[in-house]
Amino acid sequence: MPDPGLYIDKEHHQFEKRLVRKFAEKQDIDQMCAENFDMYMNFMWGQLTDNVAGVEATRYLESKGVPILASPSDYMCKTKLDFYRASKTGSGFRVPGNTEGKFPKIVKYADGMGSVGLDYDSVCYSQQALDKKMELLKTNEPARDLVIQDFVRGLESTVIVVEMGSEVVALEPVDWVFAADTPVDKAWLTYSNKFEALGEGSIHFEFVTEEPRRTNLRDASVASFKAMGFQGRGCWGRVDMRVEEGTGEIYCLELNHMPAVFYPLGDKLSDDVIIREAYPGGHEAFFDMLLYTKLYQMAQAKKGWAPNGHESSNGEKSAQPNGIADRKETQLANGLSNGNMPMQSSAITDGNETHIANGLSNGSGVPHTNANGSSKAGQLSNSHKPPNDADPWKAKGATIAEVYDHTADKYDSVAATIPFRHWLVKYLAEHDYSGTVLDLACGTGGTGKLIHEAGWDARVSGVDLSPLSLQSAQVKQYYTEPITVGYIQEEIMRAGEYDHITCFGALHFLSRIEFNAAVARMFMLARKSIAFDVDNVSPEYIDLIVSRFGEGLRNHNNVAALKRFGTPKGWRKAVEEEIPLFHSPSVQLDVTGYVVRFERI
Secondary structure, eight states, X not given: OOOGGGTSOTTTOEEEEOOOOTXXXXXXXXXXXXXXXXXXXXXXXXXXXXXXXXXXXXXXXXXXXXXXXXXOHHHHTOOHHHHHHHHTTSOSOOOOOOOTTOOOXXXXXXXXXXXXXXXXXXEESSHHHHHHHHHHHHHHOTTSOEEEEEOOOEEEEEEEEEEETTEEEEOOOEEEEOOTTOOGXXXXXXXXXXXXXXXXXXXXXXXXXXXXXXXXXXXHHHHHHHHTTOTTSXXXXXXXXXXXXXXXXXXXXXXXXXXXXXXXXXXXXXXXXXXXXXXXXXXXXHHHHHHHHHHHHHHHXXXXXXXXXXXXXXXXXXOOOOSOOSSXXXXXXXXXXXXXXXXXXXXXXXXXXXXXXXXXXXOOOOOOOOTTOOEETTSOOTTSOOOOSSOGGGSTTOOHHHHHHHHTTTHHHHHTTSHHHHHHXXXXXXXXXXXXXXXXXXXXXXXXXXXHHTTXXXXXXXXXXXXXXXXXXXXXXXXXXXXXXXXXXXXXGGOOOEEEEEEOSOGXXXXXXXXXXXXXXXXXHEEEXXXXXXXXXXXXXXXXXXXXXXXXXXXXXXXXXXXXXXXXXXXXXXXXXXEEEEXXXXXXXXXXXXXXXXXXX
């Protein structure tokens, strides 16, 4: 059964499991809701016709008003018939048809999971065989609808799709590889193949690397997920597909609402190999992406609220909550109480059991999108007010944007004197930055200027929270569109691919959850390199900043998160140095940190 706690640092998140039984779900759910977990991760999978907890139990859990991660009930109860109907809306993906008189055909249940009822006799080569198989399926499960389709011969492939902030992203596709002597009509996932042959190792996964099939599989999976209408609900899924022999056409077979992830180590039946081998940062970063996205969506749904005293979409500052709120839902939506408290939650799972998985750590808050989305420099969103006459450094409760707007005109002269800038000049002269560059937290454009002065033929785009910083002469001279006003952890989710991605002087404003999610996404989007620094700020420094300026400028030490993140497969760590970064005139402390560069192999 799934258990995220098997993969995740207990100092980061704590997980507990709870059993939810069908026909006793209200009692079980009432008991676990009384425990006031911070988040409830739904691993229940039962359809209405199954004898395990699932759709109905999830509906009851939703009625309790607690925050739930993954799989809302209306998503869970969608069947293959709903999926096929969605394909007919011009949604950009193809499903097998049911051509009159054409054989072979395949017949299967419209609902359910795990290939229940599928065997080699499900592929029928005549009307007589089809009628016989249909009669058997209806005898065994009279309440279940059936699906009849043309059987597509070809490669069996699968792709996990995940919401990442405001985007839907396909992970790396895999093929199910059968023994070389397997006839093509038997090279597909029957119930026996899925739960016996795969476990024995006679069927295995291989990642799809050849183009354009890799991209086509990913595009089809995203299109099919979006067509179901659940984007923005914190969902994930696994799209099973078949690539037709001879034509290469991709047919989407179904969307499973619950990928088999977070299963015990070594379980060959799960999709964990996809996360373990191909997701940057592994299971811990993957869980944090799910969690970040849920928190982001909760913030979006709570109008007028923004994290850590940042400005809300109506242009007003929102207060950071003090202490633990009475309801965990409020606590989460408002940014994890006081920013330091570890959070617990529970997990809900599969079969006769439903877990409840654990939630959050010491993050500072949830990202917030501008009321008008991203905005270009020179066309700044109204959600970013220009600084008033008062120095925000002297007033507790300042936002990050206010502080950097206020210092924009003198930032470069100060930055030129700090140790990190001297290191950066040497670093940029020695490492390739030709091609396209996304500079996250670009500020007044110092990094882009140094890239050009180092002689690289580069096109640099930027993201920063401070509108006035983006209006600097350096940004206008050395940066090209898109130049975006926004939170880096939010904008990276919807960014395109770049040759290089940099982020200097900003990751200390991200909680560990946001850090893991953002860095994982950087690896996904960078074609050649990523580089960033991590401030090794002390607890004393963090407390002094908060006590003097408020929660809006809370810092985080993500050094442990960086070390645990590791180096993803297909990358090498080209630079890792611990250096002095700057002396803080505000609290009179020196700050050191780590600077790293990863290069794609």
